[in-house]
Amino acid sequence: MSYPHAKASMALYTLPNQFIVEVITMKTFAVLTSGGDAPGMNAAIRSVVRTASFYECRILGIRHGYQGMIDDDVLELTPGSVGDIIQRGGTVLQTARCEAFKTPVGLAKGIATLQKHGIEGLVVIGGDGSFRGAYALAQYGIQVIGIPGTIDNDIPGTDESIGFDTAVNTAVEAIDRIRDTASSHDRTYVVEVMGHRSGAIALSVGMAAGAASILIPEEPQDPDRVLAQLNKARERGKKHPIVIVAEGAACAMDVGEFLRNHIASEVRVTVLGHIQRGGSPSARDRILGGLYGTEAVRLLLEGMTNHMVAMCGARVTAVPFTEVFDRQHEANLFYHRIADILAV
Numbered sequence: 001m002s003y004p005h006a007k008a009s010m011a012l013y014t015l016p017n018q019f020i021v022e023v024i025t026m027k028t029f030a031v032l033t034s035g036g037d038a039p040g041m042n043a044a045i046r047s048v049v050r051t052a053s054f055y056e057c058r059i060l061g062i063r064h065g066y067q068g069m070i071d072d073d074v075l076e077l078t079p080g081s082v083g084d085i086i087q088r089g090g091t092v093l094q095t096a097r098c099e100a101f102k103t104p105v106g107l108a109k110g111i112a113t114l115q116k117h118g119i120e121g122l123v124v125i126g127g128d129g130s131f132r133g134a135y136a137l138a139q140y141g142i143q144v145i146g147i148p149g150t151i152d153n154d155i156p157g158t159d160e161s162i163g164f165d166t167a168v169n170t171a172v173e174a175i176d177r178i179r180d181t182a183s184s185h186d187r188t189y190v191v192e193v194m195g196h197r198s199g200a201i202a203l204s205v206g207m208a209a210g211a212a213s214i215l216i217p218e219e220p221q222d223p224d225r226v227l228a229q230l231n232k233a234r235e236r237g238k239k240h241p242i243v244i245v246a247e248g249a250a251c252a253m254d255v256g257e258f259l260r261n262h263i264a265s266e267v268r269v270t271v272l273g274h275i276q277r278g279g280s281p282s283a284r285d286r287i288l289g290g291l292y293g294t295e296a297v298r299l300l301l302e303g304m305t306n307h308m309v310a311m312c313g314a315r316v317t318a319v320p321f322t323e324v325f326d327r328q329h330e331a332n333l334f335y336h337r338i339a340d341i342l343a344v
């Protein structure tokens with residue numbers, strides 16, 4: 001495959017002394033991470049930088065997401081500068097939630113920074129919110145490609161986002177520990193997991209941790225259903241059931257209080273919180289970072305804009321931002337049914 005834009009413009013200049021000089025203008029791209037950090041973002045940064053470098057493009061990093069774009073917090077990245085980061089959690093470029101970027105003034109400042117550095121194409125690693133920022137930039141002629149990077153796995157159009165697999169594994173490991181103390185005391189545990197308005201983490205964690213009941217925001221909250229599931233589990237001898245609550249579905253403390261008033265066993269509540277966002281990325285998230293980063297640069301070189309790279313089945317593909325924004329995230333309700341069957 002050829003990349004016509006890799007060496008963007010090649011001009012022949014005739015100097016006064018009649019020497020012919022070849023002037024090569026490299027494409028300049030930039031990469032940033034935005035929204036909540038997610039394990040595997042560093043693998044994606046590494047992939048973007050090394051792929052851009054492979055195609056002889058200049059690549060800059062913007063620190064602190066859109067805040068750094070407003071503040072002109074930009075640095076040059078090289079293949080060597082992204083060494084030894086593939087295994088690290090968080091994001092070496094750091095990230096931010098930047099309200100100012102949603103305003104015309106903030107956006108104008110961001111565009112001025114891109115123009116100042118001659119940035120023609122931008123890779124945004126983040127969630128659907130971050131892609132809205134990228135879309136706003138594209139309206140002003142900046143070429144933008146998004147890489148799904150959020151533990152929530154709530155972006156319509158892609159099966160997987162970077163960070164989800166690690167977050168699920170982290171939560172399952174924590175719940176395995178909770179299970180030890182739960183079984184020692186014959187206690188019921190309510191565990192709250194992250195996910196913003198999505199039940200994706202809760203469903204995968206619930207399946208993998210053998211939860212007795214799972215509450216997700218995509219389905220109506222039915223306390224009687226939870227009670228019935230716990231009673232059924234107890235009838236067949238289960239003395240330490242675990243209830244998984246997605247943060248978008250209910251407050252785990254409230255669920256715990258409700259259960260205390262309705263079941264005989266002692267109830268404890270654990271909110272796993274931000275430990276789900278940290279830690280070394282799983283092999284899957286590193287691989288996703290590698291695949292997505294390479295594809296994002298390839299799309300920029302082909303002149304594509306306003307698209308998110310995505311995993312569809314086992315294939316890396318590209319989805320227009322408009323499709324991402326128009327569609328609703330759908331929970332994998334099949335997981336829920338299976339988890340319910342396996343709980344009793």
Ligand SMILES: Nc1ncnc2c1ncn2[C@@H]1O[C@H](COP(=O)(O)OP(=O)(O)OP(=O)(O)O)[C@@H](O)[C@H]1O
Pocket residue numbers: 034035036037066096097098099101102103126127128129130131132133134136149150151152196
């Ligand atoms: N409509 C918008 N216009 C411009 N920028 C936006 C818009 N929506 C979001 N952004 C920018 O993207 C940032 C990140 O968005 P958001 O907080 O929704 O996180 P996200 O990318 O969805 O990731 P996560 O959900 O994993 O935290 C916002 O703080 C803001 O800077």
Ligand SMILES: O=P(O)(O)OC[C@H]1O[C@](O)(CO)[C@@H](O)[C@@H]1O
Pocket residue numbers: 035036037150151152194195196197247277
């Ligand atoms: O880091 P913050 O701003 O507390 O945001 C927490 C939110 O971010 C996420 O962790 C996603 O990045 C959500 O699951 C959660 O609702």
Ligand SMILES: [Mg+2]
Pocket residue numbers: 035127128129150152196
């Ligand atoms: Mg989001």
